[in-house]
Amino acid sequence: EDGLAAWLRYARVPSASRHLGKLPSAVVTLNATKGYPVHTAGQELVDGIGGLFGKKLTVAKSKPKGTTATVGTVSAYVDKNPSAAKGLPDLVEDGFYLKISKGNVLILGQNERGALYGAFHYLSVIAQGNVSDFTLTSNPDAPVRWVNQWDNMQDGGTHGSVERGYGGDSIFFWDGHIREDLTRAGQYARLLASIGINAVVANNVNANASILTPENMDGLARIADVFRPYGVQLGVSLNFAAPQLLGGLDTFDPLDKTVVNWWQGIADNLYKRIPDMAGYLVKANSEGQPGPMTYNRTLADGANLFARTLRPHGGIILFRAFVYDHRSLNQTLDWKADRANAAVNYFDGLDDKFEDNVVIQIKYGPIDFQVREPVSPLFTHLRRTGATVELQITQEYLGQQAHVVYLAPMWKELLDFDLRVDSKPSTLKSIVSGKRFGQKLTGYAGVVNVGTNTTWLGSHLAMSNLYAYGKLAWDPEQTSTGILKEWTTLTFGHDKLVHDVITKISMESWPAYEDYSGNLGIQTLTDILLGHYGPNPGSQDGNPWGQWTRADDDTIGMDRTVWNGTGFAGQYPPEIAAMYENIETTPDNLLLWFHHVPYTQKLKSGKTVIQHFYDAHYKGSATAQTFVTLWEKLKGRIDKERYEHVLFRLIYQAGHSLVWRDSVNQFYFNKSGIPDELGRVGNHKYRIEAEEMELKGYKSYRVSPFEAASGYHCVV
Ligand code: BDP
Structure with a gap:
C-alpha cells in the first residue's frame, strides 16, 4: 500500500459475498462516449464493485436481464423514458440523483460530471458497508470548486519543482515543458472528481510567462485531455507582464489596445486547443508580481482585461485578493503599517466595477494561512462580485506534512463564523455559496501541492485534508468527524481500533499544533524569512513580510483596534468590529491578533498571557507525544508499509514539537524575564x-x- 490509490482503493469489504444479491449485475451507460465522464462512471462501477465485492459486472448498452446500474445524464434518461421526467428532482449544475432499490441502481447527473459524481458517491456508500436501499438528491453548495497547484515549470532550468510542495516534483511539468507521461495527472483528476472538484489550475500563481508558448499550450491541451474523462477542467495561472516578457510588446498596461489584442489572441489560441478550459487564475501586484497598478490602473482594470477575453469562450477568471506590497510594509518605519489591512484597502470601491465572470479569490484570513486567523473582512465588502475562499490543504505554515494537522475543524470554524453583515446572519459559508448576497459565481479554491511521491502529499494522513476539502466545498454542513470516518474507512478499512486511533490523533492535532506553535492569535511562530517551517519567533518582527508579534520586554501582540492601533478591526461590520475592538469581548484565541498587552495581562481563564504560553506549549507537545503510542496500537492492523511511514513521521513530530515548545518558551522567557510558575521553562x-x-x-x-x-x- 503505497498510497497512490488514496481513498479509491476499492479494497474488499468485510463479508463481501453476503451482499452480492443487493448489488447490480450489469452496468448500463446512457449515451456514453469514451473519454467523457459517463463512460468513466461505467468503468468505475465495474472496477469498484469488482474490487469491493469481487462481483464482475458486464457493461451493456440497453437493458439486460437482472439487476442493473444505470448511469447517465438526466436528459439522456428522459429521452429514453419521457414518462420518468415528472418523478425526478431539480438538479443544479454538477448535481446528481441516486436511487437504489433491490440491487437496481439509477445514477443521474445534471451533466456528465454529475453522473460521475453520483457513481463515486454510490461506490463510497457501498465501500462503507451500506448496501441498503436509499434515494438521494445531492447538489453542490457552490459552482466553483477548484484546486490550485503551485507547480513551477522549471527550477533553475532543470525540472518542475512545486512551490511549498512537500510531496515531490511536479506531476505536470519537467524541464520547462509539460511532461510527456501524464499518467499521474490523470490519476489525480480521478481522485479529485471523486470528491467533487471541477477544475485544477496546474501552474504556480507566481506564473512563468513561458506557459503560453505555442508548444506549452499544446502541452496544456494534453493535460486537459487526461483531465476530461473525469470532468475536471483545466485552469491556467497568468503572468501579468506576459505581453512584454513573452510577447515582446513594450508595455503590459491593461488598457493599452495592443496588450488587449495580445491577450485576446492568447485566449483564442488556448480555447482552440482546449474548448472546455475553465479559465484563469491571476496573482497581481503582490510579492513582486507585476499587475495593473504598475500603470496606475485599478485591480478591476486588470481583472476585466482577462474577463473580456474569456467571455466569448465561456471562461471565468479567479482574481486573487492576496495583494500587498511587501516592500512598503516595514513596521520599524510605520507603527500603523499592517499587511492585514491591505486587501480591503486595495479592493475598496471596486465591488461594482468587475465584469460578471470575475471571481475574487480571498485567503481565509487577512494574512497568510496561519494556524489561527479571523475570517478575512473582505468577504463582507464584496456583495455584487462573487468570492471564493482560498484554503490551503498544503500545510505550509502548519508543519508541512511532517506534522499531522487535520484541518477540517479549522475550516469548519471559519465557514461557520457569522460576520453579521447588516446585522443579519452572514456566515462565511453562506457568502461563498452565493446565498447571502445572491452572486452566481462563488465557491472554493484549495491550494493542493501534490507531487510525484506515491503518497501524493508526502504523508498518508495528510490526505484526509484533501478529502475533507472536496467534501466541504460540496457541502459545508458535513462534520469534521463524519468526513474523517468516511475517509478512514475508504483509506484504512473498517477496524474499530484503527478508526478510534485516527480519529483521536486527527481531532487533537490542530489544537495541539496551535498550542505548541503559536497560541492566543499570535499566529504560527515559524521562521518567516525562509521556509516557514520550524520555530523562529524572533523572525516575525522587523521585516516587511511581517506577521508581526510586536513583542518587547514587557508587552506582546498587535494592536489592530481603531481607537489605538492599525484600524484593522474597523474593516468588519459594526457588530464584529465592536467585538474585536474591545479586549473584554475578543476571544482569547485571537487576543494577540487584535491587542497589544503586557505579558501579565489576565485571560478569561484567569491565567496570565505568559503563563498561558508556557502551559500551552507544554500541553500541545505532550499531546504530540501520545500520537506515537496511539499509532503503535495499530501495528498488525494495517499494512506494514503505511504503518511504518506514518510511525516515522509521528516520532519526528513528537520530537519536533519539543523543539517548538522549548524554543518559543525560552524566547519569551528571555524577553520577559517572567519565570514559569511550574519551574519548567529554562530548567533542563x-x-x-x-x-x-x-x-x-x-x-x-x-x-x-x-x-x-x-x-x-x-x-x-
Ligand atoms: C505565501 C507563500 C508563497 C505564495 C504566496 C501566495 O509562502 O509561496 O506565493 O503565499 O499565496 O504563503 O501567493
Missing part, C-alpha cells in the same frame, strides 16, 4: 546535551536562532 536539569558527549562521526554546530536548540548547539 535532567537533559544531557549531545554536544557535551564524546562524539564519534558527529559534529557540533551553533544554531540560529539560538533558542531552537538547548545550549545553542545541535549535533549533526
Whole structure:
C-alpha cells in the first residue's frame, strides 16, 4: 500500500459475498462516449464493485436481464423514458440523483460530471458497508470548486519543482515543458472528481510567462485531455507582464489596445486547443508580481482585461485578493503599517466595477494561512462580485506534512463564523455559496501541492485534508468527524481500533499544533524569512513580510483596534468590529491578533498571557507525544508499509514539537524575564546535551536562532 490509490482503493469489504444479491449485475451507460465522464462512471462501477465485492459486472448498452446500474445524464434518461421526467428532482449544475432499490441502481447527473459524481458517491456508500436501499438528491453548495497547484515549470532550468510542495516534483511539468507521461495527472483528476472538484489550475500563481508558448499550450491541451474523462477542467495561472516578457510588446498596461489584442489572441489560441478550459487564475501586484497598478490602473482594470477575453469562450477568471506590497510594509518605519489591512484597502470601491465572470479569490484570513486567523473582512465588502475562499490543504505554515494537522475543524470554524453583515446572519459559508448576497459565481479554491511521491502529499494522513476539502466545498454542513470516518474507512478499512486511533490523533492535532506553535492569535511562530517551517519567533518582527508579534520586554501582540492601533478591526461590520475592538469581548484565541498587552495581562481563564504560553506549549507537545503510542496500537492492523511511514513521521513530530515548545518558551522567557510558575521553562536539569558527549562521526554546530536548540548547539 503505497498510497497512490488514496481513498479509491476499492479494497474488499468485510463479508463481501453476503451482499452480492443487493448489488447490480450489469452496468448500463446512457449515451456514453469514451473519454467523457459517463463512460468513466461505467468503468468505475465495474472496477469498484469488482474490487469491493469481487462481483464482475458486464457493461451493456440497453437493458439486460437482472439487476442493473444505470448511469447517465438526466436528459439522456428522459429521452429514453419521457414518462420518468415528472418523478425526478431539480438538479443544479454538477448535481446528481441516486436511487437504489433491490440491487437496481439509477445514477443521474445534471451533466456528465454529475453522473460521475453520483457513481463515486454510490461506490463510497457501498465501500462503507451500506448496501441498503436509499434515494438521494445531492447538489453542490457552490459552482466553483477548484484546486490550485503551485507547480513551477522549471527550477533553475532543470525540472518542475512545486512551490511549498512537500510531496515531490511536479506531476505536470519537467524541464520547462509539460511532461510527456501524464499518467499521474490523470490519476489525480480521478481522485479529485471523486470528491467533487471541477477544475485544477496546474501552474504556480507566481506564473512563468513561458506557459503560453505555442508548444506549452499544446502541452496544456494534453493535460486537459487526461483531465476530461473525469470532468475536471483545466485552469491556467497568468503572468501579468506576459505581453512584454513573452510577447515582446513594450508595455503590459491593461488598457493599452495592443496588450488587449495580445491577450485576446492568447485566449483564442488556448480555447482552440482546449474548448472546455475553465479559465484563469491571476496573482497581481503582490510579492513582486507585476499587475495593473504598475500603470496606475485599478485591480478591476486588470481583472476585466482577462474577463473580456474569456467571455466569448465561456471562461471565468479567479482574481486573487492576496495583494500587498511587501516592500512598503516595514513596521520599524510605520507603527500603523499592517499587511492585514491591505486587501480591503486595495479592493475598496471596486465591488461594482468587475465584469460578471470575475471571481475574487480571498485567503481565509487577512494574512497568510496561519494556524489561527479571523475570517478575512473582505468577504463582507464584496456583495455584487462573487468570492471564493482560498484554503490551503498544503500545510505550509502548519508543519508541512511532517506534522499531522487535520484541518477540517479549522475550516469548519471559519465557514461557520457569522460576520453579521447588516446585522443579519452572514456566515462565511453562506457568502461563498452565493446565498447571502445572491452572486452566481462563488465557491472554493484549495491550494493542493501534490507531487510525484506515491503518497501524493508526502504523508498518508495528510490526505484526509484533501478529502475533507472536496467534501466541504460540496457541502459545508458535513462534520469534521463524519468526513474523517468516511475517509478512514475508504483509506484504512473498517477496524474499530484503527478508526478510534485516527480519529483521536486527527481531532487533537490542530489544537495541539496551535498550542505548541503559536497560541492566543499570535499566529504560527515559524521562521518567516525562509521556509516557514520550524520555530523562529524572533523572525516575525522587523521585516516587511511581517506577521508581526510586536513583542518587547514587557508587552506582546498587535494592536489592530481603531481607537489605538492599525484600524484593522474597523474593516468588519459594526457588530464584529465592536467585538474585536474591545479586549473584554475578543476571544482569547485571537487576543494577540487584535491587542497589544503586557505579558501579565489576565485571560478569561484567569491565567496570565505568559503563563498561558508556557502551559500551552507544554500541553500541545505532550499531546504530540501520545500520537506515537496511539499509532503503535495499530501495528498488525494495517499494512506494514503505511504503518511504518506514518510511525516515522509521528516520532519526528513528537520530537519536533519539543523543539517548538522549548524554543518559543525560552524566547519569551528571555524577553520577559517572567519565570514559569511550574519551574519548567529554562530548567533542563535532567537533559544531557549531545554536544557535551564524546562524539564519534558527529559534529557540533551553533544554531540560529539560538533558542531552537538547548545550549545553542545541535549535533549533526
Ligand atoms: C505565501 C507563500 C508563497 C505564495 C504566496 C501566495 O509562502 O509561496 O506565493 O503565499 O499565496 O504563503 O501567493
